[in-house]
Amino acid sequence: MSDKVDSIVDGDADGGDDVDDIDEAQEEALLKSDDDDPMNSDKELDDDDDDSEEEQDEEERLIKEYLETLGQIDQNKYGYENYVQLIEIAHKLADLEKIRQSYDLFSAVYPVAPELWLKYLMIENSLASSEAEVSECEKLFRKALNDYYCPNVALEFASFAAKSPDAEKIWAELLSVYALHTMYGRKFVEIWKTYVDSKENSPENIKHIEETYTKILRIPMHDMEETYIEFKIFVEKNELGASTNWEQIDKKYNRAKTHLQKMLPFENKLSTLDAKFHQNRATLYKEYIREADRFADENVLQILYERMVTECCLNPSCWLDYIAYLEKREKYSRPEELENFPMFEQSAMEVINRALRNCTWSELLFIRKMRLGEKLGFGKNEVKEIFEQGLEAGFQTPEPLVALWLEYLSYLARNTNFDEEKETEILRANFNFAWTSLGKQWGVLADCNCEILQLWGKLEYSKLKDAVKGKELWNTVMESADNATKSALWMEFIHLELSRGADAGRKIYRKALNAQTVEDPYTIASSWLRFERCNGTIEQIAACQDQCETILKQFDYQKRQLAERQKTKGDEKGGGKAAKKRKPGTTVEEISPKKGRSETNEAKQINNRKSDQASISGKSDMSDIDPSKDSLRVFLSNLDYNITEDEIKECLPELQILKIHLVKSPNGKGRGFGYADLSSESEVQKAITFDRRMLKGRPMYISTVLREKEQRQKFKYSDNMELKKLFVKGIPYDSTNEDLQEIFSPYGQIKEIRIVYHKSGKPKGIAYVEYVDESSASTALMKLDQTEINGHKISVAISAPPPKPAEKNASNMKKLLSSVGMKANVNRGEQKPRLSFIPASVRRNVLNATSVSTNGNAAPSIKPKSNDDFRKLLNN
Helix, strand or coil: CCCHHHHCCCCCCCCCCCCCCCCCCHHHHHHHHHCCCCCHHHHHHHHHHHHHHHHHHHHHHHHHHHHHHHHHHHHHHCCCHHHHHHHHHHHHHHHHHHHHHHHHHHHHCCCCHHHHHHHHHHHHHHHHHCHHHHHHHHHHHHHHHHHHCHHHHHHHHHHHHCCCCCHHHHHHHHHHHCCCCCCCHHHHHHHHHHHCCCCCCCCCHHHHHHHHHHCCCCCCCCHHHHHHHHHHHHHHCCCCCCCCCHHHHHHHHHHHHHHHHHHHHHHHHHHHHCCCCCCHHHHHHHHHHHHHHCCCCCCHHHHHHHHHHHHCCCHHHHHHHHHHHHHHHHCCCCCCCCCCCCHHHHHHHHHHHHHHCCCCHHHHHHHHHHHHHCCCCCCCCHHHHHHHHHHHCCCCCCHHHHHHHHHHHHHHCCCCCCCCCHHHHHHHHHHHHHHHHHHHHHHHHHCCCHHHHHHHHHHCCCCCHHHHHHHHHHHHHHHCCCCCHCCCHHHHHHHHHHCCCHHHHHHHHHHHHHHHCCCCHHHHHHHHHHHHHHHHHHHHHHHHHHHHHHHHHHHHHHHHHHHHHHHHHHHHHHEEEEHCCCCCCCCCCHHHCCCCCHHHHHHHHHHHHHHEEEEEHHHHCCCCCHHHHHHHHHECCCCCCCCCCHHHHHHHCCEEEEEEEECCCCCEEEEEHHHHCCCCCCHHHHHHHHCCCCCCCCEEEECCCCHHHHHHCCCCCCCCCEEEEEEEECCCCCHHHHHHHCCCCCCCCCCEEEEEEEECCEEHHHEEEEEECHHHHHHHHHHHCCCCEECEEEEEECCCCCCCCCCHHHHHHHHHHCCCCCCCCCCCCCCCHHHHHHHHHHHHHCCCCCCCCCCCCCCCCCCCHHHHHHHHCCCC
């Protein structure tokens, strides 16, 4: 059997049919010449020995590599590339047991790709001879076809059918499922025709073939005319004309041809679409299904869904569409035309499980599974298990985790008996744990809008019946991030407080209007006035009206002032009328009267900038800089104050630098930035590639010089997930690019390595390593994460930096400083440290313990949470 496997794997199972014929006379001459050479036999023996040793060495190397890959899988069972590598090595070894082992390991964790299944099934199909082997082979085929809808695997199954005692059953299923593929269906009909032609023409067989033909002719199929002609010949040959209802057959056949004409444009687009355009393919399939839903029967429509999730298996939205289709169908009775085969009997839950084997990182699929489980009557432990699987999916950002927590917490709220104190305490403990655990893991980035606290607070006001605690939670919500600017949130808070009484609601109305940054005070003022007209005294109505008018006037005035300042700045920039009318020496304060502190500060900032510009132009010899040549100039910053022009040129020997302008303060000392004039625009682009080159122990920043804001160089590092780039943390501070190149290059071609430094030049201990392709980055992540470099344990992850708007950087720093007890001026509306937002009645146990038991008792000591602790928390 081993020799047979070798021949199959190597592609020589046919016994050498491709070898060229050799003329007999030439063959005899060759043989004779070999016999005449006395050294020939010894030479052949030596060559055979050499080949045998090389083969043995190669086999030993492959076995060693196979065992190493098994070890990697044992350490991390979710490393997809390791399974693919294991299968490739097993096939190279041509060892049937190792091939079977590798596929068993792969399919236990992930669905196996159709091309890999086909490679394996061809081997098993060729080897299956005994009844037991045929039975096992059939199970493998069905397992493969359950992973993905694949016509090529089904065609191999068709060739296997002749061996099976259930050949008729296999063919019935293949024709009912794979003949529905618009472009491949005809191939299955051709193979089936060969199969039936080999059978005897008994009356029962003829009747069965006729019924199968009439069924096939209803399917919109490419080249279906050929099938129609074959059926006519079959009817004439077996003299079935009198019993054949041609009118009915032609009616359904012509309808199928009409449907085919509507489907072919989509099929043609799919066949010509580049394999790399995954999103385009998903969009096209969705359009195809929407169109087919108007005319196609349920069988054809479901096959289109199966094709979509096979070809777009990593797109969660495709799976969600398929699941929604099945859920909708399950609400009503089973369609009459639907075939009774496993493909068409799948439930929505079965498809969700298939989807999660492909998209383990989609929180939307976990959420959909929890909801469907609740509809199907799953117990709390079963729903909790789905939720825990989602938490363990390894999300790179906090948003998916927040979404999962919100879904699970709302599920608990729906399934809590609020008359039972123990159950309500468990619910509160889960909310508390969700908020604090996210805060510890992600800091200020976790649940920035406080959606968990919003839900918790609403429950406290209503079902938990503790409005005092609800108010504390909503105060925390309104003090977080920019929530104080959102009128809708203020209105919701007011509505909740009105449940406590009119006076409580009035307090929040006033608080909302006094929040100077609120985006729409008109809505709040109008709502308050309506409330007072319905519920207040004449004095209260008058007081409300006076306060609203005062605040709205102030709001209108601020809007006008802002508009005037923007207009003035625009006129100054463009040399407009306002700029021309201004008298020499007139300041902003003289044109615009001082109406408030913010306006005065604005004027001061403008005057300060003028002063700075004057000092630069007066002391830095910048008069010779021609703005029209900005395209040939770069901006240099983060320079040492004592840097010289020569030192900069020595640091950038690759560039053709014409002149360097260093900006200096009035006392002649350098200000840490300047400009460099270059010989061409190509030199400018080349210079930008040297951004952050070290100069006198500091990274020198290099950027283009463009005066219009919209044309300025954008920040070049992405804030989205970059699958080819790795974020490496914990590297030794003395690491160089060459050190990291040596460590990371064995796993693929590296495009760029960037070690991150502080402005002072001190390394941060982090770096970015970008590969040419995603698979190399994935392999390096699996191999190097948590390994040691010179005594430092490094952390390796896919680069997925959270968005950091520039305008929030300063406030975020203040929050971080405040959270560790350092002084920081927290302006109104800025987010406070996460733990400080939790009311004392809620967080009394948080500071004393890190785990909460299911009965609500605090643990006696601080210790890290284990998985068992977490499960105990969620048990009920």
